[in-house]
Amino acid sequence: MVVCGDDALAHRLAAELRDVYGERVTLVVPTAREPHRPRIPPARALDRATALLGRMSAVMTRTTPLPPEGPDDGGETPEETVRLLEASQPDDAALAAAGVAGADALALVYDDDELNIHAALRARRLNPRLRLVIRLYNRKLGQHLEELLDQAAAVAALGTDDAGDAEAVDASTTVLSDADTVAPALAAAAVAGTSKVIEADGLLLRAVERAPVPPGRPGDPGLCTLALLSASANDPEDAPSSAAGHEGPVLLPDDAAASAAVGCGTVVLETVSYTGRPVRPRGLRGRGAPLASLFSRRLRWSLAGVVGAVLALAVAGWLTTGEDPVHAAYLSLLDLFAINDPAIHDPTPRKVLQLLSGLTGLLLLPVLVAAAFEGLGTFRSASALRRPPRGLSGHVVLLGLGKVGTRVLARLHEMGIPVVCIEGDPEARGIALARRLRVPTVLGDVTHEGVLEAAMIERAATLLALTSEDTTNLEAALYARSVQPRLRVTLRLFDDRFATAVYRTLRAAHPRALTRSRSVTYLAAPAFAGAMMGRQILGAIPVERRVLLVARVEVRGHVALEGRTVAEVLRPGRLRVLAVDTSAPDDPETDDAAAAPPPDAEREPAHLVHELGDGYVLRPQDRVLLVATRQGLGDLHVRRHRAVDTGAGAARQG
Numbered sequence: 001m002v003v004c005g006d007d008a009l010a011h012r013l014a015a016e017l018r019d020v021y022g023e024r025v026t027l028v029v030p031t032a033r034e035p036h037r038p039r040i041p042p043a044r045a046l047d048r049a050t051a052l053l054g055r056m057s058a059v060m061t062r063t064t065p066l067p068p069e070g071p072d073d074g075g076e077t078p079e080e081t082v083r084l085l086e087a088s089q090p091d092d093a094a095l096a097a098a099g100v101a102g103a104d105a106l107a108l109v110y111d112d113d114e115l116n117i118h119a120a121l122r123a124r125r126l127n128p129r130l131r132l133v134i135r136l137y138n139r140k141l142g143q144h145l146e147e148l149l150d151q152a153a154a155v156a157a158l159g160t161d162d163a164g165d166a167e168a169v170d171a172s173t174t175v176l177s178d179a180d181t182v183a184p185a186l187a188a189a190a191v192a193g194t195s196k197v198i199e200a201d202g203l204l205l206r207a208v209e210r211a212p213v214p215p216g217r218p219g220d221p222g223l224c225t226l227a228l229l230s231a232s233a234n235d236p237e238d239a240p241s242s243a244a245g246h247e248g249p250v251l252l253p254d255d256a257a258a259s260a261a262v263g264c265g266t267v268v269l270e271t272v273s274y275t276g277r278p279v280r281p282r283g284l285r286g287r288g289a290p291l292a293s294l295f296s297r298r299l300r301w302s303l304a305g306v307v308g309a310v311l312a313l314a315v316a317g318w319l320t321t322g323e324d325p326v327h328a329a330y331l332s333l334l335d336l337f338a339i340n341d342p343a344i345h346d347p348t349p350r351k352v353l354q355l356l357s358g359l360t361g362l363l364l365l366p367v368l369v370a371a372a373f374e375g376l377g378t379f380r381s382a383s384a385l386r387r388p389p390r391g392l393s394g395h396v397v398l399l400g401l402g403k404v405g406t407r408v409l410a411r412l413h414e415m416g417i418p419v420v421c422i423e424g425d426p427e428a429r430g431i432a433l434a435r436r437l438r439v440p441t442v443l444g445d446v447t448h449e450g451v452l453e454a455a456m457i458e459r460a461a462t463l464l465a466l467t468s469e470d471t472t473n474l475e476a477a478l479y480a481r482s483v484q485p486r487l488r489v490t491l492r493l494f495d496d497r498f499a500t501a502v503y504r505t506l507r508a509a510h511p512r513a514l515t516r517s518r519s520v521t522y523l524a525a526p527a528f529a530g531a532m533m534g535r536q537i538l539g540a541i542p543v544e545r546r547v548l549l550v551a552r553v554e555v556r557g558h559v560a561l562e563g564r565t566v567a568e569v570l571r572p573g574r575l576r577v578l579a580v581d582t583s584a585p586d587d588p589e590t591d592d593a594a595a596a597p598p599p600d601a602e603r604e605p606a607h608l609v610h611e612l613g614d615g616y617v618l619r620p621q622d623r624v625l626l627v628a629t630r631q632g633l634g635d636l637h638v639r640r641h642r643a644v645d646t647g648a649g650a651a652r653q654g
Contacts, residue, residue: 005109090119105131128156142175183407204272229265400467401430567614574632584621
């Protein structure tokens with residue numbers, strides 16, 4: 001694997017490839033010294049952050065030693081001993097020196113889109129069989145670039161001796177954006193307090209380690225049991241119920257083995273979802289009555305009172321004058337609008353009713369004027385930002401509507417989670433989205449007094465501080481914790497060492513509250529690493545010293561999948577089906593436009609296995625979500641390639 005970059009993402013990506021996937025990595029950087037953050041803050045802002053952290057540490061009285069930091073603690077990753085190559089530009093000489101001609105994959109993660117595009121074109125020319133992972137902020141340009149480079153790889157493969165193995169070579173091009181890749185993890189942190197999630201076909205999945213369950217008490221298997229952990233302090237080596245021993249964990253056990261492993265620690269898979277009250281549509285987009293969306297409650301009661309008075313006058317006129325009910329109602333309306341002749345020669349009851357109708361008409365005039373002004377104001381404010389409604393609680397306060405904050409807001413809204421946004425720039429990228437989704441938004445500087453209170457931080461469940469300034473995020477977190485000590489806080493911090501210091505101090509100050517300090521590079525590296533392993537790889541789940549791969553595979557062409565039931569696909573210890581995407585049409589012989597699956601943004605979430613049943617037969621047009629070991633995934637592809645070769649040989653003989 002070759003990684004080219006000029007910031008912390010390149011170093012983090014190289015470490016992810018080596019530690020999780022066990023790959024050999026060549027890292028091409030402008031300098032081998034410590035990676036810089038993409039945006040250097042002013043000296044005054046950095047001093048301010050240091051002073052804030054120092055004052056908070058000074059009032060600390062807790063001296064309990066903290067456990068060592070792990071990847072989930074936001075701590076820094078030690079410097080990795082990968083092959084380093086210094087090059088100012090990813091030109092032909094640098095790519096050749098990095099071994100791109102013989103590499104499996106290349107990641108271009110420079111902070112300059114134009115530099116990444118030029119390097120990708122050079123790399124595709126040097127090695128048409130190379131998997132490319134490119135970091136771009138422009139998503140439309142990224143889609144066109146993917147198609148161009150994939151087409152170039154296909155054309156180059158046709159002119160080589162390996163044209164028959166074109167399908168066996170994964171020379172895909174994947175364009176990723178930092179904001180798109182970190183949004184699911186940050187949304188999961190707001191819901192479940194963890195960012196260790198894998199997004200696949202509309203599902204958010206996480207692996208959770210469960211402590212051993214005492215004998216006689218059933219454990220919660222989650223969606224499925226991924227692994228039985230090896231013997232530990234809670235699971236002694238001589239315990240007869242221990243399913244794993246010195247040789248390591250038991251990966252992907254079948255249901256019988258998982259049920260028999262009583263008293264053994266397990267790793268289970270769960271879905272991440274929001275269980276609180278969902279967001280209900282408000283305003284003009286609601287499903288209520290039109291009057292409820294246009295007029296206030298007081299005005300609606302006034303209108304109802306006037307209508308009731310008119311009906312009462314019409315009934316009284318019908319009873320006293322003996323006129324036809326329709327004619328009596330007509331006369332009452334004429335009297336109401338003062339366009340009827342005076343009832344000078346009519347009986348006394350008719351005169352009294354005419355006077356009462358005129359008085360009711362005088363009362364109706366201001367009500368109609370108020371309704372006109374209020375309805376006009378409702379239409380004018382439909383495009384304005386909403387204020388947080390009264391009584392809101394258990395919501396997420398999202399600070400910052402930049403590139404990352406906008407993606408997180410869209411994901412939280414899709415999950416039905418109530419959100420209140422805070423943004424200091426009225427022209428920020430996410431303001432238009434917040435206005436369109438009718439999400440309550442507070443415009444103002446979060447460092448000013450009263451801004452967090454306007455977002456009802458005292459009733460919130462989570463604070464997501466996602467601005468591009470470390471000092472702003474830290475100051476908001478400190479003030480929010482002073483208002484609500486048990487508040488769940490997730491900070492976006494660029495510098496890893498600073499994030500480690502912030503996490504340790506906040507955890508020591510508030511041991512019962514959940515704190516997460518994350519950098520974009522920390523959250524984005526797993527997605528980039530998975531794309532380098534192949535487009536079908538969605539992520540990795542470490543289990544002690546081994547790893548499980550989560551992959552998305554097309555059923556068509558796989559003899560081990562096509563036409564088989566979910567139970568038949570299961571290979572204990574190697575391969576297991578988690579979910580099936582059945583959104584493709586039943587008839588695969590239809591035209592390409594109808595047979596093509598919908599875009600990921602329009603897909604319904606995939607069906608989990610327990611929803612379909614073990615007897616579901618996989619169709620050629622289905623996509624399956626698999627969890628497998630490296631050997632199990634390799635066996636699946638080897639069997640497919642053998643089937644393709646056999647079919648090609650039979651065709652040649654015919």
